[in-house]
Structures are given as C-alpha cells and as structure tokens.
Amino acid sequence: MIQVALKALGCRLNEAELEAWAQQFKHYGYGITGDVAQADLLVINTCAVTREAVKKSRQLIRRSQRRNPNARLVVSGCYASLARTADDRPPLAPASDLAGIDLLIPNQDKETLVAHVHRQLGARLKPPPAGEADTRTHADADAPADDQTQHRRNRAFIKVQDGCRYQCTFCIVTVARGDERSKPVRQVVDEINAAQAQGIKEIVLTGVHIGGYGSDADTSLVTLIQTIIKETDIPRIRLGSVEPWNLGEDFLALFTHARMMPHLHLPMQSGADTVLRRMARRCKTAAFIDWLVVAREQVQDLNITTDMIVGFPGETDSEWQQTLAFVRACRFSHIHIFPYSARPGTYAASLPGQVDAATKKQRCRALRSLAEAMKLAYMQTFIGRECEVLIEHARDVHDGEAAYSGYAPNYLRVAIPAQQGKPYINRIVPVQITGYSQAQQRLQGQLRPHRPGPRRSPARS
Numbered sequence: 001m002i003q004v005a006l007k008a009l010g011c012r013l014n015e016a017e018l019e020a021w022a023q024q025f026k027h028y029g030y031g032i033t034g035d036v037a038q039a040d041l042l043v044i045n046t047c048a049v050t051r052e053a054v055k056k057s058r059q060l061i062r063r064s065q066r067r068n069p070n071a072r073l074v075v076s077g078c079y080a081s082l083a084r085t086a087d088d089r090p091p092l093a094p095a096s097d098l099a100g101i102d103l104l105i106p107n108q109d110k111e112t113l114v115a116h117v118h119r120q121l122g123a124r125l126k127p128p129p130a131g132e133a134d135t136r137t138h139a140d141a142d143a144p145a146d147d148q149t150q151h152r153r154n155r156a157f158i159k160v161q162d163g164c165r166y167q168c169t170f171c172i173v174t175v176a177r178g179d180e181r182s183k184p185v186r187q188v189v190d191e192i193n194a195a196q197a198q199g200i201k202e203i204v205l206t207g208v209h210i211g212g213y214g215s216d217a218d219t220s221l222v223t224l225i226q227t228i229i230k231e232t233d234i235p236r237i238r239l240g241s242v243e244p245w246n247l248g249e250d251f252l253a254l255f256t257h258a259r260m261m262p263h264l265h266l267p268m269q270s271g272a273d274t275v276l277r278r279m280a281r282r283c284k285t286a287a288f289i290d291w292l293v294v295a296r297e298q299v300q301d302l303n304i305t306t307d308m309i310v311g312f313p314g315e316t317d318s319e320w321q322q323t324l325a326f327v328r329a330c331r332f333s334h335i336h337i338f339p340y341s342a343r344p345g346t347y348a349a350s351l352p353g354q355v356d357a358a359t360k361k362q363r364c365r366a367l368r369s370l371a372e373a374m375k376l377a378y379m380q381t382f383i384g385r386e387c388e389v390l391i392e393h394a395r396d397v398h399d400g401e402a403a404y405s406g407y408a409p410n411y412l413r414v415a416i417p418a419q420q421g422k423p424y425i426n427r428i429v430p431v432q433i434t435g436y437s438q439a440q441q442r443l444q445g446q447l448r449p450h451r452p453g454p455r456r457s458p459a460r461s
Helices: 012-027 051-067 107-124 173-177 185-197 221-231 252-256 273-279 285-298 317-330 357-380
Strands: 003-008 041-046 072-077 103-105 155-159 202-206 236-239 263-265 303-310 334-339 386-398 401-407 413-417 428-437 442-447
Touching: 003 012, 003 051, 012 041, 012 107, 012 155, 012 202, 041 051, 041 107, 051 072, 072 107, 103 107, 155 185, 185 202, 185 221, 202 221, 221 236, 221 252, 236 263, 252 285, 273 317, 285 303, 285 317, 303 317, 303 357, 317 357, 334 357, 357 428, 386 413, 413 428
Parallel strands: 003 041, 041 072, 072 103, 155 202, 202 236, 263 303, 303 334, 413 442
Antiparallel strands: 386 401, 386 428, 401 413, 428 442
C-alpha cells in the first residue's frame, strides 16, 4: 500500500484540512503514516501568518526532504499561496523557489488536492515490491499526521468555511485564503456524523472567519450550530477562534445546550481603541468588556482566551498601558502573544512608527508575565471541584508517575494518574481536581466514580 505522511503548521484550519485529506487518501486506497521516513508521498500544509511561520514552513519542507529524499513532495497552504514581494526584506522566497517539490497546490485548490495529487502523481508512486515484506505496520497507517494532531482519534477539526471578507491591516491570511466560502450545512452535519462513527467524541468547528459562516449562503453560524445539535449526537461541540464582533444576542443562547463546550477564543489583538482602529478591527474595548460580563453571567465557567499583537505600528506607551489595563479587566485565562510581524502585501507594513524589536520584546515579556499570573489565579479556582475530562493522551507525567491527560469542557488541560489495566483513552471520565502544576500548565486530579447525568463543566463546591 502506498503510504502518505501529512504534516501541518499553524492554525486549526490547517489541521482540519489535513484530517479531510487523510480520509480522502484512504478512499483512494492510500495508507496514512505518521513516519515521514516510511512515506512514499509527503503532503505539507504550510503557514504564513508571520515571518516566523514562513521560516518554520521552509524548515519543515527541507527537514522532511532530508528525512525522506525519495518521497514525492506536495506543498500547500498559505505560504505556498503567496508570491515574493519586492519590499520583503530580508527576502523570503515563495515555496515555488524550493527545489524538490513535485506539486504546489494553492489554497483555492485545496478542496481538490487529493484528487489532483492522485491524478498527477499516483502513477509515479511505488508501493513495496510484490512479495517483499512491508515493514510499515497497520498502526503506522492509522497514525496521526504529526504532533499537532495526536488527538485526532478523540477530537476532529471540522472545516466549515474558508476566507474572510474583512481586511484587517496586519493580516496576510485574507490575501492567501481569498473570499469567504461557506460549506453547506448538510455537508458539515454529514462530516460530523462520519467522525462520530469512527469513534470521535469531540468536534471543533473551524475556519478563517467562522463568525461569518453563511454570509454567502443565506444562513448563519448560529443556525449551523442549532442544526448540528439537532441532527448529530456528537458528545462535545467546540468552536474555533471567533471574531469578537460576531457575537449576536442569540449566540450565548447556544451554550444552554450541554453539548456546547464553554470555551471561546476571541482574538482582540489590542486593548487600545486607537490601535484597533489602525488595525481596522470592528470592535471596541468597552463594548467587549460589557459583553464579557453578560457572557460570564449566562454561561457557567465560561473560559475566555484571546490573541494579542504587541508593538503594532505607532503603538505608544499610553496605548500599551491601555492594553495592559484591558487585559487585567478581562481576566483572560490564556493569551497567545505575537510580536507584530510586518507582512509585505498588507497595509500595516507601510504604516509609520514601526516599533523597534527591543521595545516589542520588553512589552511581550510584560504581557506574558501578566498572562501567566492571570492563568494561575484562574486555574486555582478549580481546585477541589469536579469536571468531566475527555482523556486524549497517555504516558504523560503526573507527580513523577505515568498519567493520562485530556481536557475539561472549558478547555482546561487535566492530568490524572494512570491505573494499570484501565484503558481510559477516548473516554469521558469524572475527575476531582486536586491541584495545578504551573510547570506543566495543567490541572491535576483523581478519577472519581462515575455519576449518572451530564456534567458539562466544573461544578461549584
């Protein structure tokens, strides 16, 4: 059997696309391996959200080529979709400049990537010779694509849309991904039911701008989720990143359903309204804080995380202090922190007042320290409480012993000691929270006897 290794960098949307490709390759009779060295075909889904992401994408391509120079190589993703621009200094060459790539598939052709690869390269891929033992095991064929997707047997990323109609001044993804395109509701429902049939317990709806789902099809994200709740039995439903301005009055009502997991990742990007205007973000800090108060009142144990860009062009000391004050007021449990990275082809790259690297580094350090303190305070509020954990990993370390780990409904990572002969992988189990490991950034707990009835989030003591 011809073996395919799938690798991804970047966002959950890239992971969702990998999962879809894996199923399509299996449909064509290919096997899926997690070992690059064992593959006949390598498919890499790249990222270009920052210059560092471009660098990592190039490194992944080259590293994969070194590990298996005989494999055919297919590259797709945002990096593969962007051309080099004249003002990109130091130059970051497009993927087309890299030697040894057999096929370069831009984002707009991703939906037909597998069919295209099969048509163009299928005849040139060679399985092990007849009569020769294939050392690749069946376990390899079903292995996840890479470290980012080790949870694939427990959680599936479902791509519901692509592209974005907004043009935030810092964002290169809108250039790489194009206009908004929503997947039909029926197709989404069918994919979720198919995932559940394979043993998946949790799905994550993802896209470039999922809050805009249905803008091109006379429907909405709320309608999509209501249909998913009605027409599927998947135990857990999560949302990927949602823009803060996509939170209508009917949005919070979705979380009255026990299967909706109480976690929202809302990328604010700045806590200063003047910076948000320069970013062309469609949100204001005061309105967001007001919404947050209502959301936390209506949704028990709602966990809110965010993204912040540090050192956006023109960011003054005053604006930076406003951001820190905003973050304190919001009490985010986790913050993805990005020093501003000028992306050629975006409006922000030409703005005056580019912030120097030393200032960005200092501000990142200060925000990271604040974020860690808030995370510690948030995690400690769950000690002594009980939650339902979907076990996803084994052989972690818990107080020096083997452990299982997984996620509570509000996306807090929890570890429990492993019990010999107890196969808890891909099971939802009740856990009593006993502590928090700051070094490992996760809660610690003990397995509790199962109690009937749904317990969606940590119960208050």
